[in-house]
Amino acid sequence: MLFNSLEFLIFLPVVFILYWYVFNKKLKSQNLLILLASYVFYGWWDWRFLSLIIFSSILDFLIGVSLSKTEEVSKRKLLLTTSILVNIGFLGFFKYYNFFLESFSDAFTFFGATISAERLNIILPVGISFYTFQTLSYTIDVYKKKLEPTKDFIAFFAFVSFFPQLVAGPIERATNLLPQFYTSRKFEYAKAVDGLRQILWGLFKKIVIADNAAKFANIIFNSSAEYSGSTLALGAVFFAFQIYGDFSGYSDIAIGTSRLFGFNLMQNFAFPYFSRDIAEFWRRWHISLSTWFRDYLYIPLGGSRGGTWMKVKNTFIIFLVSGFWHGANWTFIVWGGLNALYFLPLMLLNKNRTHTNVVAENRMFASIKEVFQILLTFTLTTIAWVFFRAENIGHAFAYLAEIFSPSLFEMPRFFPLTVIFFMILFVIIEWLQRDKQHALEFKNTKMPRLVRFALYYILIAVIFLFGGQQQEFIYFQF
Amino acid sequence: MKRFLKTLLIFIIPLGIVTLGFEVYLRTMNTEYKQKITGLTANYSDIEILALGNSHAYNGVDPRQFDLETYNMAAGNQSLYFDKRITLKHIDSLKKLKYVFISVDQHSLYFSSQGIRDTWLYYDYDIKYKDKTEFWNDISHFWLGYTPRIAVSIVKDKVLDQFKEKQSHSETVIKGFMPHYGSAANAFTAKNIERKANFFNGEVKDSNEREENLADLEDFIVQLKKRDITPILFTLPMYNDIYGHLLKEYVDQNNEDIQYLKQKYSIQHFDFSNEGEDQSLFYNSDHLNGKGAEVFSKKMNTELKKLL
DSSP: OOTTSHHHHHHHHHHHHIIIIISOSOHHHHHHHHHHHHHHHHHHHHGGGHHHHHHHHHHHHHHHHHHHHOOOHHHHHHHHHHHHHHHHHHHIIIIIHHHHHHHHHHHHHHTTOOOOOOOOOOOOOTTHHHHHHHHHHHHHHHHTTSSOOOOOHHHHHHHHHOGGGTTTOOOOOHHHHHHHHHSOOOOOHHHHHHHHHHHHHHHIIIIIIIHHHHHHHHHHHHTGGGSOHHHHHHHHHHHHHHHHHHHHHHHHHHHHHHHHTTOOOOOOOSOGGGOSSHHHHHHHSSHHHHHHHIIIIITTTTTTSSOHHHHHHHHHHHHHHHHHHHOSSHHHHHHHHHHHHHHHHHHHTTOTTSOOSOTTTTOSSOOHHHHHHHHHHHHHHHHHHHHHHSSSHHHHHHHHHHHTSGGGGSOOSOOOHHHHHHHHHHHHHHHHTTTSSSTTOOTTOOOOHHHHHHHHHHHHHHHHHHOOOOOOOGGGGO | OHHHHHHHHHHHHHHHHHHHHHHHHHHHSOOHHHHHHHHHHHTTTTOOEEEEOSHHHHTTOOGGGOSSOEEEOOOTTOOHHHHHHHHHHHTTTOTTOOEEEEEOOTTGGGOOOOGGGHHHHHHHHOOOOSSSOHHHHTSOIIIIISOHHHHHHHHHHHHHHTTOSOOSBOSSOBTTBOOBOSOOTTTTSHHHHHHHHHHHHHHHHTOOOHHHHHHHHHHHHHHHHHTTOEEEEEEOOOOGGGGGGSOHHHHHHHHHHHHHHHHHHTOEEEEOTTOOOOGGGEEETTEEOHHHHHHHHHHHHHHHHHHO
């Protein structure tokens, strides 16, 4: 079920009313309702793949229980390894089987040998990369004794399949989300209202910004050979707005929806395009994934504790794996590698934590230096997005080569004024609210209700009147 | 919770009123479809020829040029799927019906849905969408038939139309027919002609519906013949320059399909596709104007008289 669909418009109020009015007597029944609603939400797409979530949930629940019963190191390691192998195995099969098959086949061909291997027609279950990481965080934390294993299987199953963030995150840690299923949840007016505002902003980002930008990004990327460098540069910028609007919009809707049910999810995007360097960008972009890799991969690998070589190696590993997580294509790996290259100089010069505050804090405008830093970071990021969006590496290089050619100074073929107007408006609103959790947060505001309502009506009207053609959320494919 | 629901209600009520307003307006506006269906039912006992098809037929078959009582039930982008279902829905009431003209253009066999126009056919003609569930059919113009953006633009255009001095086509339908006046500006530039041809090429290239539509058309022909009604295929001309841009593979396939139908069911095909040299008969590169409709409707009448 898509957040921007009529089905969800009916589903959400029904679950909301049942949750607070019918199942509100007992925590267990509320959790059970969330579990059932989550399975309906997921099964709406393809009910057959529910079996995968249920299997992963059963396995990790039992492994958690078994871990609580043994202190024997080898046994604990075996249990953890089983969880990792099975979960990553599912992910590997559904997402990477054909990629590895083709890559090996190409490699053998390159060395003059041939192997016969048949591609499988595999459907990628929606959200598998997200819930796999979420459930893995549970077994790893239980193994590390950071978290007590749960004996409440309904709470655990609901945690794994929690519908607002099931298919595209934020990837929640068991240490944050699971305990919220143990404690009774009280309806909070301010939280629910702010949740609705965040949902509205997420819909605006998705439908007005991402879907409109997608239209032009798709046209330009799909026929890039026909266009000048200036048009391709514009296409890359459109894609940068598409992916940000799409993914952060989904996260906003997910977080806002969770708040309606009394849950708090982590912030997933913190206005990343206002970052002053790449290190700051990665602290602000897809935070739940970056921190997941930091905690469960980078630190266990030794992090930055060793010498320079260890730092370089671990940085590359984390960025390459992060790229590969996004998709079974070399383009994603190159995208990850490029970001590692951007990041490395900052880390080696010990400048990767220079910008930890909000840009232009307590000021309305950024300084010229900050503007330059923001634009440079955005440009670097957008160049990397070309690899992310391109069909293959050759396509990406040809695309970039045309951008950095004299045709960059020609008039672009497209210049959709309405879309660009909304993109600029969007940047201005996000800039004004950059120290908040989301751009429509009005905590302790003195703005009269009438003015706020008018603002919401305008946003709704803009969504209806200027929304682009409905597109699936990009991150569903990951 | 009560405070939340109260605030939400206060917020939603104006939205609900606006939505309802749009819905009522869209359902009650006097569309071409409403005019056509009203005209059809009012003339049940007189109609002898029914002309079907998309906008080429809608703007190109002038019922006034026929000796027999003719009614034009074609409409913009109307597919064979809807041609068949509209006819069969009313066939038992059309006591005098002798001939059904079925328009077969380059792309007729390659589409069945008309996109947003399906909504009007559902609400005004009571013909179900092809691929949507019953539940979704029954909800709303505003939400489902159109995106709200299109719904709003329809309302806006209707309102603005009141203030326009010059119309490009007749505002009322004449026996189901709506003629265009003169020719559209820039319609015959090489670029626009190519663009139009590309539209048809895209329509046929991206389609996998040919076989299904052909079978559906065959069934339609069989059902008409069972009732002693003569189906006649017809193809109105497009402006000559467009043909060179059409994909030959599909043009040939279309000719083959028409030949197949002609032979298998012994039916006529009135083919005027080679007669599109006179630009003054066209509104744009693929639609006849009022004058062109008169010329070719007379030709259709002459061809028909040969069969009588």
